[in-house]
Amino acid sequence: KNQVEQSPQSLIILEGKNCTLQCNYTVSPFSNLRWYKQDTGRGPVSLTIMTFSENTKSNGRYTATLDADTKQSSLHITASQLSDSASYICVAFYGNNRLAFGKGNQVVVIP
Amino acid sequence: DTAVSQTPKYLVTQMGNDKSIKCEQNLGHDTMYWYKQDSKKFLKIMFSYNNKELIINETVPNRFSPKSPDKAHLNLHINSLELGDSAVYFCASSQQGRNEQFFGPGTRLTVL
Numbered sequence: 001k002n003q004v005e006q007s008p009q010s011l012i013i014l015e016g017k018n019c020t021l022q023c024n025y026t027v028s029p030f031s032n033l034r035w036y037k038q039d040t041g042r043g044p045v046s047l048t049i050m051t052f053s054e055n056t057k058s059n060g061r062y063t064a065t066l067d068a069d070t071k072q073s074s075l076h077i078t079a080s081q082l083s084d085s086a087s088y089i090c091v092a093f094y095g096n097n098r099l100a101f102g103k104g105n106q107v108v109v110i111p
Numbered sequence: 112d113t114a115v116s117q118t119p120k121y122l123v124t125q126m127g128n129d130k131s132i133k134c135e136q137n138l139g140h141d142t143m144y145w146y147k148q149d150s151k152k153f154l155k156i157m158f159s160y161n162n163k164e165l166i167i168n169e170t171v172p173n174r175f176s177p178k179s180p181d182k183a184h185l186n187l188h189i190n191s192l193e194l195g196d197s198a199v200y201f202c203a204s205s206q207q208g209r210n211e212q213f214f215g216p217g218t219r220l221t222v223l
Contacts, residue, residue: 031210032210034210034211038152041216041217042216042217043115043201043203043214043215043216043217044154044201044212044214045214046211046212049210049211087152089154093210097159097166097167097207097210098167099156099210101153101154101155101156103151103152103153104152104153104154106152
C-alpha cells in the first residue's frame with residue numbers, strides 16, 4: 001500500500017532548541033519527496049524537495065535528509081523560533097504523478 | 112497578486128444545501144487540485160485536473176462535482192451537503208513535470 005507515516009504526531013520544544021521530524025514511506029515506484037510547512041489557517045508551503053539521488057538538502061534552518069534504501073526522510077529544525085510552530089507534512093511522489101500525504105508533525109515552539 | 116486564490120474563505124450552511132467554492136491561479140500552471148483537510152489535519156486529495164481534463168478522481172461521493180472552465184480555474188460544487196462535509200478545502204496548482212504544488216489559503220466549510 002502506498003502510504004506515508006510521520007512521527008512524532010506532535011511535539012513541544014523550547015525556543016532555540018533543535019528538533020527532528022521523521023517520515024517513512026512505502027510508495028513505489030518512488031519519484032521524490034517533499035516537506036511542506038503549514039501554518040495555522042493557511043495552505044501548505046513547500047520547504048524542500050528530495051530526489052532519489054539526494055541525501056541531504058538545507059533551506060535556511062531546515063535540513064532534510066533522505067535514505068532511499070530504508071525509505072526514510074527526516075526534517076531537522078535548528079535553533080527553533082516561535083514562527084516554526086506549524087504542521088510539517090511529508091509528501092511522497094510516485095508512479096504517474098501520484099502522491100501520498102503523511103498526517104503531519106505538529107510542532108509547537110514555546111518561549 | 113495572490114498566486115492561488117479561493118472564495119469564499121468561510122462558508123457556513125445548512126445540511127441539504129448546494130454550494131460552490133471557486134479557485135483561480137495566476138501562475139500559468141496547467142494542473143489544478145482539490146484537497147479536503149479534516150479536523151485531524153489530514154490532507155486528502157479529491158480531484159486533479161490537467162488542461163481542463165480530469166486526471167485524478169479519488170473515492171469521492173458524486174455529490175462533489177469539479178468544473179474547470181479554463182486552465183486557470185477549478186471550481187468545486189457540492190450538492191446535498193452533509194455534516195461530514197465540514198472541513199477545510201484547499202485548492203492547489205502545479206506545472207506538469209514539476210510536482211511542487213502551490214496551495215490556496217483554504218475554504219473552511221461548516222455544515223450545520
